[in-house]
Amino acid sequence: MTDAEGTQARGKVIAITGASSGIGRATALALAERGAAVVLGARRSERVEQLAAEIRERGGRAVGVPTDVRRREDLVRLLDTAVTEFGRLDVLVNNAGIGPISPLEDLRVDEWDDMIDVNLRGVLHGIAAALPIFRRQEAGHLVTVASTAAYRTVPGQAVYSATKTAVRTICEGLRQEVGDLRVTIVSPGFVHTDFVNAVTDPDARAELLARRDAMALDPTAIADAIAYAVAQPVQVDVNEIVVRPTEQR
Template sequence: MADTDTSQIRGQVVAVTGASAGIGRATALTLAGRGASVVLGARRGDRVEQLAAEIRESGGRAVGMPADVRRRADLVRLLDTAVAAFGRLDVLVNNAGIGPVSPLEDLRVDEWDDMIDVNLRGVLHGIAAALPIFRRQGTGHLVTVASTAAYRTVPGQSVYAATKTAVRTVCEGLRQEVDDLRVTIVSPGFVHTDFVNAVADPDARAALLARRDAMALDPTTVADAIAYAVTQPDRVDVNEIVVRPTAQR
């Protein structure tokens, strides 16, 4: 992947969901470091506000606030804050996601519901909040973090993979409907985050932690992929990026 053109991101306004840790945090730091103004949302409001403060102390422009993607009003408030603080919204990075994976026969129905609410409904809430702003401006870029689970289902990840497959389908439909806007899906493989801590079964969690520590990508790798898509010329729409460890099959 070629180096990104910093001039293409400098001065842009980017909102990031799930920005308190992992890929979201890395994306915020990467884009802010290249000159973007960032508006950061996450359920852990204290952490995201601290991240925004760190970016400002380093000379960047950032606002952090609590935002739960399961609540549409939170997404509207997050994006309205971007416009109020910085005058516009150029990019929404729909990053928030969870993965308490388990075999279907474990019947962890509450966890299934949570994955649907965060991973799928949260993306739809982001689209619903962003499109009116993009339409008023006549420009905008929606970047959604999916997963390689959208391309390959493995035992124990049926519901998680279903949500990511659905997100990929929604974003592809959106891309075809809004040919004057840009729509990008970034699908990471195994990334070194706290994702696996949500797995309830201790043996399954230990196995995933071992795999993560053996081969997972640093979150900045995914942030760089997002930056690549965002920094392309206006007439270029990078539709899908799949990035995974070389050892992952």
């Protein structure tokens, strides 16, 4: 962390979805270390409360809010908590996402629906909850975690890639529409998280586990990219960051 990164992040109020593990947890710790107040949302309420307590024990400011991004009212409550507890909302990190990938011919329709609901509708619910607050403040920054799957799909990832491509398109459209607000897309490649645990297809899961153990990035690499975008001066809008393992093609 550079002195500039710490200075620009210090004092900001940042809400993070999917904060109980993986990239979300790493991002919460990285931003809290840089002096931001973090409001942590995740479905696993016990884990998100534990993370908030851990940050407070280290001298940071944090609060946990049980949040299911599939429910719009949960996003509203998460961001309202930021304003109530810390006086404002500077950044929303739309991070929550799932990836139970499988070949289309397996017809795992319920899993397709879950990916659409979390990966796509969840981002839209975050945008809908954040924009009124940002407009009232006349400032704000929306950071969305997409995926390198938004640029290239492979067999088994068609629906997952479609949700991430849609998210990337929505965020670019938002950037063009809002003008005075900042919009950033961070697209990770393979990261060592529990993402693989959601894959119910045994062959796909075994392949992903092998690739993860061989080359996946630590989540802190993505957290640092998010922190970099957040820490830029207000007139600088980092629109898109792609971070992948060197070995990933």
